[in-house]
Amino acid sequence: MITADTPTTDGLRVFQNNTPFKLAITTNAPSADTVVWSIADSNGAIKSQGSFPVAAGVQTNTISCTSTWSGYGALTATLRSKGGTLPKSGTRPTGIATFGVLPNLASVLGTPTYAHQDQHRFGMQGFNGNIAALHALGITWTIDDREQSAMEPNGPNTYTPSVNDLLPFYKANPDQMRIVRLDGIPAWNSKTGQYTDSYYAPKDLNEYQSFMAKVGTDTSLIRAANYPNQQNNYYQVTWEPSLAWADSDANFVAMYKAAYQGIHSTDPNAIVMGTGNPFPAHCDTCTTGYLQKFGALGLWNYIDAVSTHGYWNAGTFPSHPPELQDSDPDPANQLNALDNQVAQLRSVMQAGKPNMKLFFTEAGTSYDPGITYASGPSQNQLFAHAAVGVRSHIIVLGGGAQMTTLFYGADYPGETGYGSFFDLNNANGAFGASNLSPKPEAMAFAAMTRVLDGTNTLGRVKNTPAGTFAYAFQQLGNGKVVTAAWTHSNSQWPTSNGTYSQTYSTSYSLQVDNAGTSGNVTKIDGYGNVSTVPYTNGQVSLTLTEVPQYIVSNNATVAKNNSTVPVGYTGQ
Known part of the structure; x- marks a missing residue:
């Protein structure tokens, strides 16, 4: 009987502060009735409310709004006599239509001056190609594929580097920098005869090193032509290798050596990073474990910076926030708190190769176990999801990372709730979704990036x-x-x-x-x-x-x- 929307041409449903926008409420009342509506913020506090009469049958009424507050808005609406509620839409739960209002902080913070473009501090996964979403969230880093599996899928020496070897998205949006991802090995160069991703070293390391030299040439040309104020190029060699590494220890280091020497032979501004494990520290399969294990075999010679993902061992859902263990009487549990993990990672880095840069190339927060897209999150769950998600990234930057990467854009299948936006078209989410509405986390991210980008960590x-x-x-x-x-x-x-x-x-x-x-x-x-x-x-x-x-x-x-x-x- 009733639906509502805050439509935008870019599909985001996010608006500038103090700029007019429309609430559109469509009714199909069986008889004359009254719509009762309200807008609540991320904490459930009512920011605006009202009512208006409607006739029987299908009709759409629009309400003109201008918001001087920033953040997340949840619109609810019903018919006073006949009831009804806003229907579920994709991964967005029943009862709400959501939108966001971006903060305007220029008068408070001014505009930071960047000596180099790569001083920016926020990246994102899940919105490659969606420049409206990246701009709304304050993002300046994305991950671009240059794996051998992507560039030479069918055989060796089939990739020719070119300054034009850049997606049109990046050419049109030079504010979006690239972390070059290198971890996929094609079947023809795989020891298993099938594609592998950070599980085995390539079969032919000489060809792999030659390929990496081409990637270095390609990336160096692209930077000169498209990113004249970017100081370095950034390459991540492996992606969560500890999930399935099955090759020898020596071959792990040999793979890094081939990548490092190949890239540095053609790119004098290269920053080669590893190892990209899921957790920063305090376990053998965390990034510190890999740095210590393979560092003893020479890995420190083949990385210029450290990359890691920013998960913590207690879990990534709101009931296990990054600070959970800090008040736990068990010292072992305290170490697993994200702030302690980052501190230990920086300590291991300092012992292995002083004053290295640290990049977090993924960190995200899901819903609690048991919450599905079908059941949907409650307002309280969305509140907690945002609070924990933002805190994790502040901890990372405050602990000494150069940048951190938000995960993920919109809801996607299989892992429930990592998206910062609802997907309004697909009940289980979809990669590349473009008809969206924000969760509280998205708007908390938008505030965080505007406040902390353009800073050094004290x-x-x-x-x-x-x-x-x-x-x-x-x-x-x-x-x-x-x-x-x-x-x-x-x-x-x-x-x-x-x-x-x-x-x-x-x-x-x-x-x-x-x-x-x-x-x-x-x-x-x-x-x-x-x-x-x-x-x-x-x-x-x-x-x-x-x-x-x-x-x-x-x-x-x-x-x-x-x-x-x-x-x-x-x-x-």
Whole structure:
């Protein structure tokens, strides 16, 4: 009897702040009735509501809106007399039609100045080719395929490097940089006779090295023609090899040696990265385990930087957030917290090859176990999904990564809920979906990228109370300080009734200036809404929740003295 939409030509249903847009509500009432509608934010708070009369039969009414708040909107609507609710649409659950409003933070943060394009800090998987989505989310890195399986699928010496060997998407959008992915081995060069992906070294390493030299030529030409302000080219050799590596230890290093020497023979600006394991640290099959094991066999000689994925061993769903183990009495469990994993990874890197750059090329958060696309997530689940997803990426950057890669674009089949957008056409999600509406996570991502891109990491704030997490950053060019802060309580996540507390909070005093001073700082909430907060004696009193907030201040000396720079991190 009732449907609703906030249509856009680009299929995103995301709007600029303070810009008009339309709510379209279509009814098929059996008799004259009244539509009752409301819009709630990510926390379930009503932001707007109203009603209007409708006649019997099919008709569409549009409501003109202009939003001065930023974030996620969930529209609900029903008929006062006959009831009804908004139907399920693809992976979006029954009862809501969602949209997003982007923050406008230029007046607060200004526009960072990048000496090199590769100082940007946010990448994404799942939206290659969808420039509207990438721009909405503040993304500047994507992953581009140059695997041997993609470029030489049918035999050796069949790939000719060319400056034109670039997807039209990248040519049209030079703000989107490429991490060159190299992990696929075609059947003709596979020891198994079939395609393999990071499981065996190639059968013919000499041909593999020759191929990598061509990739280096290709990438160097492309950078010169399309990315004149990009300092380096970035290559990832393996992709989660620990899931199925079946070759010898010596051959793992030999594969890296062939890739490294081939690429560096033709690309003087190459950064060759590995090993790309799912978890950063604290296990034999994590990135630290591979760096230590294969580093002893010479791997350090064949990588210029480290890449990893940003999952944590307790799981990636909201009930197991990245800080879960920090209050666990078992020290072994505490080590598996994401912040501790990143710290251990940087320590292993520093011991193996000092001051290397660190790239997180994938990190995502699913729904809790048992939630399916058919059942759909609740408002509470979506709230938690966003909070945990954003916190994981702040932890990574605050722990000393150059960049982090958001996973994933829209919902896709098989792994429920990793998408930051609903797919409105396909009940189980689909790769490449383009008819979308945002989840809270998408809009929290959009705020995070706008606040933290264009910064250097100052590090974790010292002497925070248990359950308080705070990381300091500074805008490039010795600009403003941004401190990301939140609280987390295991007892509230989830609570005894199985829900995640949306009201849990703690008080925290953050030093933003010298003792004896007073003034104001700017607070940006987790979705990009701005307010002014006074401070006295150099301290600002904050109420922290499970959703990060960002404090913008000006005294960088104080921020640096009160933060610990991650081991080996030397800036962007």
